[in-house]
Amino acid sequence: MVSGPTVTGRLAFQLWLLAAAVLALAVAAVMTGPYQASLGDLLQAVARYVGLQSAAEGGPGTIDTILFGVRIPRVAAALLTGAALAGAGAVYQGLFRNPLVSPDILGVSAGAGLGAAFGIFFSLPVFAIQGLAFVAGLGTVGLVYLVATMVRSYEPTLVLVLSGVVMGALAGACLSLLKILADPYDQLPAITFWLLGSLAAIRPQDVWGSLPAVLIGLLPILLLRWRMNVMSLGDEEASALGINPRRLRLILVMAATLMTAAVVSIAGVVGWVGLVIPHIARLLVGPDFTRLLPTAMLIGAGYMLLIDMIARNLTTTETPLGVLTAFIGAPVFIWLLASGRRGWS
């Protein structure tokens, strides 16, 4: 885990390699499915799409509709979801100085789940359900932060985590109430399915709606990438090294929450990714956040894509993402714990 200018080149090479692997996986994902498309089909469709080649008579064919209406948006959503969750997870783990923390520790998923269930309960249109999930996710974390600030303490992170647990439980209780009141044949399955996460119904506009929020959240995290390291030493040392930890924590929590809420609102609650992927990235490139963040986001994107490919190809009905990430994440996590806690101590 050498640092310094001498190894920056090697790291950049590793990142490019990782990015190329993710891209190759994305191309493969676009081609596979019930309707198989060859690389030639894909290239021709792209050429038609950008106007290099005139469309066949009678407008765009089936293949164009499948690729641009369904597959590419779905692949893009998977990449976006994985990258955002893994990036947010890396931020949260550093901020809370705990490698067992996941992006929903402050209740963003619980809040988003409640918001979406609310939307489904009142039979609102899809965009309203997504909007409610987004706003409720952000609102819950805002509330958690407010409660934590009102409780003056010399252990601000602990208070923050505990009020996150409390608010998450409260949101869970409200969700249970909604589930009992919901129509068991129509609404209840929809709520349950949403809570397990799925990209099956993703539309191009969902991706375009979510992307700006992810980028806005990512910007401060990228800019403060070095200070994230200092923050992970704890408030006292960070202060002594010239940082204002309270202010920085607020900015970083809000940024990571924005990223999480933006993808959870379109993909549903997908657990484990934000917890396990930063771990794996830390094993590969060490804890320095300037290297950890891009690595975690790339691995997260590739992992989510792989999971989604399994979800849509494993059985004839879609398998919920949250089920798959748990089935894979839990044993991987146990293995990480058993293999001597490398990457943290």
Add this chain to the structure above:
Amino acid sequence: MKLDVSDLAFGYPGFPVGQDVSLHLEAGEVLCLLGPNGCGKTTLFKTVMGLLPPRGGRIAIGGRAMESLARPELARLMAYVPQAHAPVFPYSVHDMVLMGRTAHRGLFAAPSKGDHEAALAALEQLEIADLATRDYTRLSGGQRQLVLIARALAQESPFILLDEPTASLDFGNQLMVLEQVRRLAADGKGIVMSTHDPDHAFACGTRALAMKDGRTLANGPVAETLTGEVLSSLYDVPVEILLAGERRICLPAI
């Protein structure tokens, strides 16, 4: 440059810990802070570092009032060496020292080439450059303490505060750390160091402040301040001071 703490009262909201503490420190001096457990040393440190607002009195660094200094400005004037601890994540020694450069760079900047060089120079000055690529978490306590001192050096501040730098170190490592403290002072740093061993004050201190129950018991040059009488009443055990050539030695009567 001078560090002036005058008539300081310190503590937590609704919970005063100490008062009437003054200390004045110039470049090249080592002030040793002694006192029994719970006498308020840590709280005093936190207040002098600006982590706790003073309950009274004044702190000035280089003639500038503490309240008027922003966090990065303060960090460029005063570095803090905590007790050797293990962070959660296994940063490399180089990265740990590099973090000392934070206050010298803009909010959004990552360390520059110059910062990497400054970190390496600090490691070399403490003769631990060979540890640069090791994981900080896998070092021994003595090595960790040296790395944290190197980080304070990389911070390039005129003053350094060390919180019990010899605590939980073996005999050889204690002496190694004391030797480094003496060298830093010789290089012109002003140092405040808390310690539980009067002999450490005799070994590298120029001034001493004896504190009991949050109040100053004695304050001044080491030899005049840490007398048998003062140490006896400080720790409530009979203590004698012996002279071995030029060097003073603390001998508890048990």
